[in-house]
Amino acid sequence: xxxxxxxxxxxxxxxxxxxxxxxxxxxxxxxxxxxxxxxxxxxxxxxxxxxxxxxxxxxxxxxxxxxxxxxxxxxxxxxxxxxxxxxxxxxxxxxxxxxxxxxxxxxxxxxxxxxxxxxxxxxxxxxxxxxxxxxxxxxxxxxxxxxxxxxxxxxxxxxxxxxxxxxxxxxxxxxxxxxxxxxxxxxxxxxxxxxxxxxxxxxxxxxxxxxxxxxxx
Numbered sequence: 154x155x156x157x158x159x160x161x162x163x164x165x166x167x168x169x170x171x172x173x174x175x176x177x178x179x180x181x182x183x184x185x186x187x188x189x190x191x192x193x194x195x196x197x198x199x200x201x202x203x204x205x206x207x208x209x210x211x212x213x214x215x216x217x218x219x220x221x222x223x224x225x226x227x228x229x230x231x232x233x234x235x236x237x238x239x240x241x242x243x244x245x246x247x248x249x250x251x252x253x254x255x256x257x258x259x260x261x262x263x264x265x266x267x268x269x270x271x272x273x274x275x276x277x278x279x280x281x282x283x284x285x286x287x288x289x290x291x292x293x294x295x296x297x298x299x300x301x302x303x304x305x306x307x308x309x310x311x312x313x314x315x316x317x318x319x320x321x322x323x324x325x326x327x328x329x330x331x332x333x334x335x336x337x338x339x340x341x342x343x344x345x346x347x348x349x350x351x352x353x354x355x356x357x358x359x360x361x362x363x364x365x366x367x368x369x370x
Contacts, residue, residue: 166183166184167182167183167184168182168184168330168354169181170182170237170330172236172239173238173328174239177236179233179236179331180237180331182330182331182334183354184354184355185354185359186355186359187358187361187362187363189353189355189359190359190363193351193353193363196351197293197321197322198320199348200293200320200321200348200349200350200351201292201293201319201320203320203346203348203349204315204318204319204346204349205290205292207346207349209264209318210264212260212315212316212318213261213263213264213316214260214344215260215315215340215343215344216256216259216263216312216316216340217257217260218343218344219256219336219339219342219343219345220253220256220260222339222343223249223253223256223339224249224253226339227249227250227253228246230245230249230252230332230335231245231246231248231249232245233331234249234303234304237303237328237329237330237331237332238300238301238303238329238332248305249304249305251305251308252304252305252307252308252336255305255308255309255312256308256312258312259308259312259313259316260312260316262313262316266288267287268285268286268287269285269286270283270284270285271284271285271286288317289318290317290318291317293319293320293321294310294314294319294320294321294322295322295324296310296311296314296321296322296323296324297324298310298324298325298326298333299326300326300328303329303330303331303332304332304333304336307323307336308336311323311336311337311340315340315345315349315350320348320351321350321351322351322353322363323337323350323352324352324354324355324359324363325354327354327355330352330354333352334352334354337350
């Protein structure tokens with residue numbers, strides 16, 4: 154889990170992920186404290202520079218490959234959702250299917266809507282003039298996701314951000330971080346450069362400090 158390595162270096166604290174149905178242990182992840190925000194920002198800035206240079210066809214190919222991988226491992230993802238979120242297996246399988254569709258749609262959008270040429274001849278005297286615009290990456294997308302759809306709501310954040318050429322700092326719910334980490338790993342396995350996505354699992358203090366820092370950046 155290369156996208157998660159930074160978190161392991163910044164804090165010895167751990168978060169226990171338990172099954173909400175029977176309290177059994179699902180997994181343990183390292184906790185990122187609010188003191189790690191500067192390191193997270195440094196990594197995200199490096200990721201933004203890398204993401205901006207990814208051509209649209211490459212972004213699309215990465216997302217398509219990730220969608221295919223999730224689909225091939227559908228049952229594995231569904232069982233993880235059941236264990237960490239307490240959903241039924243039927244609900245979990247539907248969520249994995251939605252995640253696959255979200256990634257596929259994002260892959261298609263990566264190749265579209267790059268910009269537009271606008272003719273100005275709607276007004277007299279501007280017959281030979283035209284304007285144009287392009288859609289450029291924002292840079293860093295901060296994605297904070299809840300526990301109730303631990304995979305698909307993460308895909309809704311990651312897919313469009315990657316399609317647009319952005320880096321992402323993802324803070325999933327402390328209750329259900331494992332599906333998010335697994336999806337991030339699949340994206341990296343699919344060719345996404347590691348620094349484009351950073352997963353940080355922490356409390357509200359981490360989110361508040363990050364957002365405060367970004368506001369005055």
